[in-house]
Amino acid sequence: MTIFFAELVGTLILILLGDGVVANVVLKNSKGNGSGWIVITTGWALAVAIPALIFGSYSGAHFNPALTIALAVIGKVAWSQVPIYFAGQFLGAFLGAVLVFIFNYDQFKSTDNKGDKLAVFCTGPAVRNTTINFICEVIGTFVLVFGILGMGAQNLTNGMGTLFVGLLIWAIGLSLGGTTGYAINPARDLAPRIAHAILPIPNKGDSDWGYAWIPVIAPIIGAVLGAVCFTMFS
Template sequence: MMHDSLTMQMLGEFLGTIFVILLGDGVCAAVNLKKSKANGGGWVVIALGWGLAVAFGVYFVSWLSPGHFNPAVTVAMAIAGKFPWMSVLPYIIAQIAGGFIGGILVWLTYYPHWKETKDKQTILTIFCTEPAIRSYFWNFFAELIGTFVLVFGLLAFTKGNFAAGLNPFIVGLLITAIGFSLGGPTGYAINPARDLGPRLAHQLMPIANKGGSDWAYSWVPIFGPLVGGSLAALLFEVVA
């Protein structure tokens, strides 16, 4: 069947990641940009928005791909023997590209609001994550723990017996729970593509009032999730 081909799966990962970033970074823009009707909505709105973004991203492309949208998840699924290693790199490329396009779409959707928002740090955190307290070791640990919970949960769900079509909603609730409980230190990237793709968009697009893209921090939301997800997969293989 056509939708089983790697090309169609990559298309699903690309489109799904676009939707996730458009809705996820979109809620960050809505809450943080000046003169947005949602300005000041707060952390609860952001965490709920991200959970819904992931859930609906999976629903939108479930007929094309498994809906990883996350290199840490893709690598972990390969470690757990639930995904072919030969497809890992193509998936990651599609996911990062989707994150980049999603970031551009958020910029365009809120185009007039960047000029009204003078704080460069606020603008950056709409596209990518920044730590509340910069401490690279502890920032890395927070991303590791958050992604560990995510991946262990995803693998545990494969052992469950959810009603047909319910799984993406449950995954969205898991993302929301991680945001509520573990997102405070770093803004919970828990996904290298979610951070790197939009960070590239921030770097390259002529966004009004933007500052630097903080590449000195960018390795944390890349390698923290990859390590955390891999450890979760290894533990799951031991206990499952």
């Protein structure tokens, strides 16, 4: 149960801060409205690093089903533990999205743009091209997992590896995030998208389920490729 609760609370914090920074930037009547992509990518980097520092010693701070699967493929996580990780990650992401909705309820009411409301919860492509969007998510997640494993193999002071993972997330967002919004995490996208679909968000649009499979399947493929490729160096 330690793994379950660590992943649940950690992923909840990740989504509360990550979706929260998007809400702060894109929703009307927020003091952060219009502050831009640098703020979003910085907020997401910190949203990953902070709970990872808190829960790394309890569950490994995956907060990402694609990472969990990749680690299981290369033998660093037991397959029997994967469902426990998944349960914590998806439930935590959903609850985090609910908190973001409650926290920003007045801002959702003030915002007319349905796309901006959806963007708080989940990703979408800047240019809709299924093949390219899929490739972008594969590459972004490959870099994430390859980088995490590479940093983990270094002789770093306790806690420094987690800070560097935050920098890695920041770099992915700044350099690779502009095409699809860099989901690179199935729980981060799917669970909040479900929350968007069922929450009473004022004047919301649809949840773009036609796109929803890409930020689920592509990160899993990218993560496994990243993990397998890294093992060739170790």
